[in-house]
Amino acid sequence: IAAVDGTDISGDMRGQGSELVTGPEGTQVELTLLGADGSTRTVTCTRATLRNPSASGQMLEDGIGYVKLSNFYSGAADSFRQEVDALVEQGAQGLIIDLRSDPGGYIAELTDILDYLLPEGVVFRQHARWGSETDYKSDASCVELPMVTIVNADSYSAAELLAAELKEFQGSPVVGERTSGKGYSQVTFPLANGGGMGLSTATYCTGEGNSLIGVGIVPDVEVALTGPEDNQLQAAIDLLLEEL
Numbered sequence: 410i411a412a413v414d415g416t417d418i419s420g421d422m423r424g425q426g427s428e429l430v431t432g433p434e435g436t437q438v439e440l441t442l443l444g445a446d447g448s449t450r451t452v453t454c455t456r457a458t459l460r461n462p463s464a465s466g467q468m469l470e471d472g473i474g475y476v477k478l479s480n481f482y483s484g485a486a487d488s489f490r491q492e493v494d495a496l497v498e499q500g501a502q503g504l505i506i507d508l509r510s511d512p513g514g515y516i517a518e519l520t521d522i523l524d525y526l527l528p529e530g531v532v533f534r535q536h537a538r539w540g541s542e543t544d545y546k547s548d549a550s551c552v553e554l555p556m557v558t559i560v561n562a563d564s565y566s567a568a569e570l571l572a573a574e575l576k577e578f579q580g581s582p583v584v585g586e587r588t589s590g591k592g593y594s595q596v597t598f599p600l601a602n603g604g605g606m607g608l609s610t611a612t613y614c615t616g617e618g619n620s621l622i623g624v625g626i627v628p629d630v631e632v633a634l635t636g637p638e639d640n641q642l643q644a645a646i647d648l649l650l651e652e653l
Contacts, residue, residue, distance in 0.1 A: 411449060412441035432456050463518075466492035473649055474501030474554075475642075481514030481567040486521035493525075493552060503649045504556045505642070506571070509585065513566030516594070516613070520545045522571060526552050527578050531616040533570065535594070538610050555652040556581040557645045560626060561634070564588045569621050570613060577615050582629040584645040590625035 412418060413429035430438060436456050443449050463485035466476040474496030478489055493504065513519075516535070523532040524547040533545040558572040560583060569588045575581035593609040600606060614620050632644045 410440050411443040414439050415441075434458055462488040464488040464492045466496050468496060468499050468501065469505075469646065471646075471650060472500060472502035472653065473505060473646060474499070474503065475505045475507065477507040478511055478568070478571075480512055481516075481518040481522075483515065483518070485514060485518040486525065489522055490525050497552070497554070501554065503653050504552070504554045505645045505649060506556060506558045506575075507642070508564045508568040508572055509559055509561040509641070510563040511565065511568035512563075513568055513591070516567065519567040519571060523547055523574055525550075526556075526575065530578065532574055532578065533616060534614040534618055536612045536614065555649060557649045558583050559641050559645050560585045560588050560628065561641075562586050562589060564626075566591045566613075569626055570615065573619070573621060573626055574615050576626075576629075577617055577619065582648055583626055584630045584648060585628050585632060585641050586634075587627050587631070588621070588625035590621050590623045592620050592622040 410418065410426060410430070413426065416422070416429060418426040418429065430440070432438060434456055437453055438456060439451060439453050441449055441451050463480050463482055464476055464478050466474060469475050474493070476489065476492050476496070478485070496504070520533050527547045528551040529549040530547055531544050532547045535543045556575055558575055558581060560568065560572050564572070569591065572583050576583055592613045594611045594613060595607045596610045597605045597607045612620055612622065630644050630648060632641045634641050
């Protein structure tokens with residue numbers, strides 16, 4: 410986007426681009442688009458609120474509920490809970506949670522999901538660099554279904570910790586590929602020159618205090634995604650059927 414309603418947003422104006430693009434729902438904005446070949450064109454867009462839920466679910470055969478959790482951004486826990494509740498109402502006897510290529514997100518969303526899924530106990534720990542420790546606990550309410558998670562090399566941070574805690578707390582097996590192994594939290598500190606410095610200020614661990622830093626999760630069933638068929642999902646289905 411090179412200009413908004415005729416206002417050039419290149420250079421120093423780049424930071425004001427989102428402010429110029431946004432506005433009251435239903436109003437229009439004219440965007441000048443710069444193509445890779447240097448050509449420009451103008452389009453008129455109608456402003457609207459876009460909602461992209463973090464979770465989506467569907468019933469598979471043999472009473473298996475499948476939920477794809479794409480991220481842990483704001484609202485992810487509510488989105489996930491709605492999908493799982495709907496699957497339970499439809500008669501799901503087991504649950505597959507797909508965390509492939511999930512980049513993580515907010516810890517508050519992760520701990521809410523862990524609280525929703527798991528019975529009473531410590532489900533997550535945070536160790537600050539200055540020595541303090543915060544324990545996150547689940548209440549007794551839980552989802553009483555056998556579960557399997559699917560991960561890959563791009564399952565990151567909160568996604569890894571969800572799969573790891575489900576395995577640690579209740580033995581839920583993991584299918585797929587070894588994960589990235591991220592277990593730090595970062596804070597960005599502003600610099601006087603307008604830049605910023607991101608520093609790791611805490612480590613994240615499972616309820617039993619196990620860190621995934623540099624290790625990740627080694628799946629119980631290691632399966633690489635090959636060909637047009639989703640053989641990782643099929644492996645998760647086969648594994649879950651053994652528990653039903």
